Amino acid sequence: xxxxxxxxxxxxxxxxxxxxxxxxxxxxxxxxxxxxxxxxxxxxxxxxxxxxxxxxxxxxxxxxxxxxxxxxxxxxxxxxxxxxxxxxxxxxxxxxxxxxxxxxxxxxxxxxxxxxxxxxxxxxxxxxxxxxxxxxxxxxxxxxxxxxxxxxxxxxxxxxxxxxxxxxxxxxxxxxxxxxxxxxxxxxxxxxxxxxxxxxxxxxxxxxxxxxxxxxxxxxxxxxxxxxxxxxxxxxxxxxxxxxxxxxxxxxxxxxxxxxxxxxxxxxxxxxxxxxxxxxxxxxxxxxxxxxxxxxxxxxxxxxxxxxxxxxxxxxxxxxxxxxxxxxxxxxxxxxxxxxxxxxxxxxxxxxxxxxxxxxxxxxxxxxxxxxxxxxxxxxxxxxxxxxxxxxxxxxxxxxxxxxxxxxxxxxxxxxxxxxxxxxxxxxxx
Amino acid sequence: xxxxxxxxxxxxxxxxxxxxxxxxxxxxxxxxxxxxxxxxxxxxxxxxxxxxxxxxxxxxxxxxxxxxxxxxxxxxxxxxxxxxxxxxxxxxxxxxxxxxxxxxxxxxxxxxxxxxxxxxxxxxxxxxxxxxxxxxxxxxxxxxxxxxxxxxxxxxxxxxxxxxxxxxxxxxxxxxxxxxxxxxxxxxxxxxxxxxxxxxxxxxxxxxxxxxxxxxxxxxxxxxxxxxxxxxxxxxxxxxxxxxxxxxxxxxxxxx
Numbered sequence: 001x002x003x004x005x006x007x008x009x010x011x012x013x014x015x016x017x018x019x020x021x022x023x024x025x026x027x028x029x030x031x032x033x034x035x036x037x038x039x040x041x042x043x044x045x046x047x048x049x050x051x052x053x054x055x056x057x058x059x060x061x062x063x064x065x066x067x068x069x070x071x072x073x074x075x076x077x078x079x080x081x082x083x084x085x086x087x088x089x090x091x092x093x094x095x096x097x098x099x100x101x102x103x104x105x106x107x108x109x110x111x112x113x114x115x116x117x118x119x120x121x122x123x124x125x126x127x128x129x130x131x132x133x134x135x136x137x138x139x140x141x142x143x144x145x146x147x148x149x150x151x152x153x154x155x156x157x158x159x160x161x162x163x164x165x166x167x168x169x170x171x172x173x174x175x176x177x178x179x180x181x182x183x184x185x186x187x188x189x190x191x192x193x194x195x196x197x198x199x200x201x202x203x204x205x206x207x208x209x210x211x212x213x214x215x216x217x218x219x220x221x222x223x224x225x226x227x228x229x230x231x232x233x234x235x236x237x238x239x240x241x242x243x244x245x246x247x248x249x250x251x252x253x254x255x256x257x258x259x260x261x262x263x264x265x266x267x268x269x270x271x272x273x274x275x276x277x278x279x280x281x282x283x284x285x286x287x288x289x290x291x292x293x294x295x296x297x298x299x300x301x302x303x304x305x306x307x308x309x310x311x312x313x314x315x316x317x318x319x320x321x322x323x324x325x326x327x328x329x330x331x332x333x334x335x336x337x338x339x340x341x342x343x344x345x346x347x348x349x350x351x352x353x354x355x356x357x358x359x360x361x362x363x364x365x366x367x368x369x370x371x372x373x374x375x376x377x378x379x380x381x382x383x384x385x386x387x388x389x390x391x392x393x394x395x396x397x398x399x400x401x402x403x404x405x406x407x408x409x410x411x412x413x414x415x416x417x418x419x420x421x422x423x424x425x426x427x428x429x430x
Numbered sequence: 431x432x433x434x435x436x437x438x439x440x441x442x443x444x445x446x447x448x449x450x451x452x453x454x455x456x457x458x459x460x461x462x463x464x465x466x467x468x469x470x471x472x473x474x475x476x477x478x479x480x481x482x483x484x485x486x487x488x489x490x491x492x493x494x495x496x497x498x499x500x501x502x503x504x505x506x507x508x509x510x511x512x513x514x515x516x517x518x519x520x521x522x523x524x525x526x527x528x529x530x531x532x533x534x535x536x537x538x539x540x541x542x543x544x545x546x547x548x549x550x551x552x553x554x555x556x557x558x559x560x561x562x563x564x565x566x567x568x569x570x571x572x573x574x575x576x577x578x579x580x581x582x583x584x585x586x587x588x589x590x591x592x593x594x595x596x597x598x599x600x601x602x603x604x605x606x607x608x609x610x611x612x613x614x615x616x617x618x619x620x621x622x623x624x625x626x627x628x629x630x631x632x633x634x635x636x637x638x639x640x641x642x643x644x645x646x647x648x649x650x651x652x653x654x655x656x657x658x659x660x661x662x663x664x665x666x667x668x669x670x671x672x673x674x675x676x677x678x679x680x681x682x683x684x685x686x
Contacts (some may be wrong), residue, residue: 064447123475
């Protein structure tokens, strides 16, 4: 039996640091471990005793790539605990802010981190220096439009300062949207070209019969709110999340891993949303998906690079729709009085479902906090993809195996800072 | 003209937001990579060049033994080591565990505490190795990052004024949220850099950039108390993203 070990000291182009291990015996993959050794930062512990009004700003610091997602899930949990209902214009402004984060985060990943895998480069800079500068410039301009939207509504791109329990600190005036609207119109054209470009990539012919989990809303593509549904009949309110999912702590990871209560893994994020809510995509996003060769469902995780483009176009069109329909709310926020209670909130971070639950004391102090990020939920699915996608290439050169493993993990846009970081790849051949 | 300066970007315990600020320089990024050789930046490229760096940008605080060890190797291989952001310069939000019962923290979050290896405190990089320059902020301000890179390339000292956010606020012409609305605001004691963002959005500054030079936190705390803030409110206000910066930490302790 041949004994070989292949190591990558750090999986690059992911947000955070993790390690990976493949165990091979007699030419077959017998075990996979996706390790996250991002140092734990103990948010759920030090949130105890903080005031509920501080939670959106504190939890934003879990992730510099998707701070808006943390703000959106946490404010909804607080508002449920307080019995506060926000008016429609506030909900629409939050969705608009979220569109900005989807655009910047999806394009960062799809263009700068994931695309180099398909074209054989170490990173976007090498890609730009080798004949793809126009595509990298296009992506940067597109990403900039998303960041401009977040900065306009949130004050700045990273850790925006304008979101509060009950609404916002300050709401914009209708006329101030004009330059942003122009920027988004241009971004829509760029995004169509981006999707058409990603459709020309070569995709490994790999699929699995995933359990997809995402939010579902009666009218909207999953983003800000909704019920939690799956393609296997699950349909529950967010408040029942803990009755249907469980977190496990495994020895090889500083992140908790999530399973359905029956022990099955599941996938959340772009593929799940696309498959479960295709009907709610903006018409131009559907047309671009069709042009790119996607069906109504997508089970090939490598094609997630296209789906991220499609979702970006959806977010652009939704943002334009929300801007055109915007009416200034009567007040930037709904006032509230602290009261004891428990609240749950879930929203769709760019990389998937983000669940928060808090219990609050009568003076507004946090008693307990539970935060379930998308990468924790996708971790078991990542391990299963690796176990089933590389069996047929184990005889190839080690670098080829290693690169395919990396690309397979990047399909998930894993946010390791969120899940808790070093992607190290090790193939143990016994 | 010699070879391009070599840049390394390193992450310790953090949220990735400060190094992301570099990728968020959409208009300048291609110009920057034209002037600098990105030798090590795992968030952006697989290139894994671990030699000498002319500039090392370090994000994050030290919270594990491993981190406490590797920072020395980065220091030895770097001409200029520059810390970026509140985690690297003061310890960050995770320094809220400092002084707490860390064993209890671990068991509150993890089912198997024995799987978790962590130090009892989160500490800034300068507690471990000499630091040549620091950029404040949670997150850092993009314009300051560009100024830092431009200044370093030109061989001059970067301009990141250490005065109070309050001064930026007056210059921006915002109405003072503390005087006009009685909203608690850390602007008088917080390092400039953000452009007084929060008062511009009708909320008080919450201190992302940490203490300014010679911050008179006691005078501010007394004023907050006059306006009705409780000891717990004041302690919380000083105990966030720069909780371990000495001026903020000591003021929080006075209200503990």
